[in-house]
Amino acid sequence: MTSIANWVYLLCAVLFILGLKNLGSAKTARRGNLLAMLAMLLAVVVTLLDQQILSFTFIFTGLIIGSAIGAVVAKKIQMTQMPEMVALFNGLGGAASALVASAEFFRGNGDLQISIVATICLSVLIGTVTLSGSLIAFAKLKGIMKGAPITYRGQHVINGLIVAMVLVFAIMLVLDPSNWKMLIGILALAAVLGITSVIPIGGADMPVVISLLNSYSGLAAAATGFVISNNILIISGALVGASGLILTNIMCVAMNRSLGNVLFAAVGSDGGSASGSTEQKQVTRYTAEDAVMMLDSAQSVIIIPGYGLAVAQAQHILQEMTEILMERNIQVRYAIHPVAGRMPGHMNVLLAEASVSYDLLYEMDAINDDFKNTDVALVIGANDIINPAARHKKESALYGMPILNVDKARTVMIVKRSLSVGFAGEDNELFYDDKTMMLFADAKKMVTEIVHALKA
Amino acid sequence: MSEGILISVYVFVLAVFVGIELITKVPPLLHTPLMSGSNAISGITVVGALLSAGAGESRLSAILGLLAVIFATINVVGGFMVTDRMLGMFKKDKKKNREGESVK
Known part of the structure; x- marks a missing residue:
């Protein structure tokens, strides 16, 4: 048996490699996954034909239990x-x-x-x-x-x-x-x-x-x-x-x-209040109506989603907002920081689930130079990844981390529940900038209000 | 036999390089599906589990093998299915370019 099995295993290895290669492009990714599946199936089948196997009771029990649990989990799991x-x-x-x-x-x-x-x-x-x-x-x-x-x-x-x-x-x-x-x-x-x-x-x-x-x-x-x-x-x-x-x-x-x-x-x-900032800084509160006036007169908008967006489950209503803006001929793009979300590429999946098309999603390096020509940068539930302290504040835990150049946009809107700091424990100077509009609210509530005001 | 091990090490090292070549080119857009997909591939250990569970000689080995088959199969089936589900969500905008202006 071994020689035939080994030839089939070689075929499986080739299929796994081709599968991974296809997983590297959005167009072919699904096919890549199917190729890997096929390879796995082949490997299992050829192994079952092995003469060393004397009893199939345990094997089929295990395969059935495992498949059932795996299938249920895969169907039920939320993308978050x-x-x-x-x-x-x-x-x-x-x-x-x-x-x-x-x-x-x-x-x-x-x-x-x-x-x-x-x-x-x-x-x-x-x-x-x-x-x-x-x-x-x-x-x-x-x-x-x-x-x-x-x-x-x-x-x-x-x-x-x-x-x-x-x-x-x-x-x-x-x-x-x-x-x-x-x-x-x-x-x-x-x-x-x-x-x-x-x-x-x-x-x-x-x-x-x-x-x-x-x-x-x-x-x-x-x-x-x-x-x-x-x-x-x-x-x-x-x-x-x-x-x-x-x-x-x-x-x-x-x-x-x-x-x-x-x-x-x-x-x-676990997050908390900023430490060490004793000086009183002014923050201006804005409402959804203020935001809509700004958005309506904008020609280009970049949305910066953070994990706060997903926690608030605001992806779907955000997509609705995006559609309204695009219908009004406003260019809308999403800027995705590599560590937005809780695992590599997580934010892309969360937005894909909300039917945001993937050609609107831009990697940091692809969009960072465009902020300076952008009217509105809309930050939702993100903090550390836009904190300019990463550029200049040497004593900060964030120092040196690549950030999105949100501060270069003409107007910055930040939807956030409070002024609390991010995971790195660093206060964000962008909150106090003159061109920043702070929209204090839960992401879903605020985006919903914006959508209503846009439709009105 | 020690030569057999050596050949296996060769195979391992070369496969690591193939893996590095393949994965370096994957865009961040697809990192989550890549991870759940490769996670499913690591369930290949199910092949070893089947041999352990099916070999009748040792009761203990067979029971360990049974557990291994269950765990690895959850890994394989769940991993591939959720990857497929995820990739099904990635869509290009059909309405794009409608205004004659591409976003890219």
């Missing part, structure tokens, strides 16, 4: 909840890899080659860290756990000790593969390590963490591939591992932080 779902799925993938490696270990009954035992340890380690780390990320995103970093003294030392102990257990297991207690030890330590390495990371940094865990889930699958000497696992795992790493890097660059800083510096708060 995508980050939680991906976090959870990453964890399940990691768990599955660790379980397969463990199953192989117990199947071997102490009679295993050194290289196999070593890869089993690796697979159990990465898989379990992915699982427990993902569960913490899930809890933080879901709000079960507070987003603020949890820190304690000697945090890094303890994590270092755990890694050292895993290494000791792994060496002992390699020397004596019948000593299964060592494997349980690695499993337990890895579970703790996943937790202790994610709890000090702030809620705002979760996009980086999910990307990284995505990478881990791929690496866990690749490690399992080494355990069972299966190239399709190694190739697919490597592809996912690389993909997760690149997304991790993109997120870090967008925040001007190094991966080390995200993972170990425990940055972030």
Whole structure:
């Protein structure tokens, strides 16, 4: 069987690669996903024909239960909840890899080659860290756990000790593969390590963490591939591992932080009032009617959506506003900052769900030079990503982060519930600028009022 | 056998480079679907899970395998389906250019 199966696995690898390639363009993305699906189906079918398989009871039970749960979750999930779902799925993938490696270990009954035992340890380690780390990320995103970093003294030392102990257990297991207690030890330590390495990371940094865990889930699958000497696992795992790493890097660059800083510096708060600003600053309040007068006379508008927009569920009414403005021959575009939302590319999906066509969505680099020729920049539920302090205030946590040049527009409208600071804890000078119109309200309420006033 | 491992390492390293080449070109617009799609691909571990769950020799291994099949299948089915659902939402504006002025 093996030779035929291996040829089919090769075909699967090619299909996965073509699938990922097609996922790179909006026109072909859906086809790319279908190609990857086809590859997975082929891989499963050819595996089922394997003569090593003696009993199909467990297999079909597992496939049916898993498919049912997966299908229900995929149908029911809200797009705002995508980050939680991906976090959870990453964890399940990691768990599955660790379980397969463990199953192989117990199947071997102490009679295993050194290289196999070593890869089993690796697979159990990465898989379990992915699982427990993902569960913490899930809890933080879901709000079960507070987003603020949890820190304690000697945090890094303890994590270092755990890694050292895993290494000791792994060496002992390699020397004596019948000593299964060592494997349980690695499993337990890895579970703790996943937790202790994610709890000090702030809620705002979760996009980086999910990307990284995505990478881990791929690496866990690749490690399992080494355990069972299966190239399709190694190739697919490597592809996912690389993909997760690149997304991790993109997120870090967008925040001007190094991966080390995200993972170990425990940055972030749950938001709150600005600190250190003692001077009294004037803010002018405006109403929806004021905003409409301004919008009506504008020729070009750029909308800057932040996560506050999604929290308020204002995407749909915003789309209605966009349509009205476009019917009046006003150019409307959306400027999407790379870290808008709770995972890479999240804001694009949220707007797509509200039927905003994707050719209105512009990346930061593509639109940043256009702000100076724009009449109105309408900011909804965003803060840190438009804070000019990132450009000039060296002592700010935001300093150096690429921001949208909203302050260059002729008029800036900011829809926000209060003057509270963003995740970075930095006051925003743009709120007090003469050309800024502050519209204090819940995003949905304010945009709805604007739409009514536009129609009137 | 150690040569087999070496070849596997070759395959792994080359695949990582292919992955980097492919993913670097994906625009931010598609990063979320890319992530949920690649997440589903990491469920390929289901192949190993099937072999564990189906091998009758060890009861313990089979039970671990069963759990692995369930988890990996949730990952695969859920991941691909939600990616498809998401990508179905991405639409180009048909009304665009109506006024003769393109936004791009």
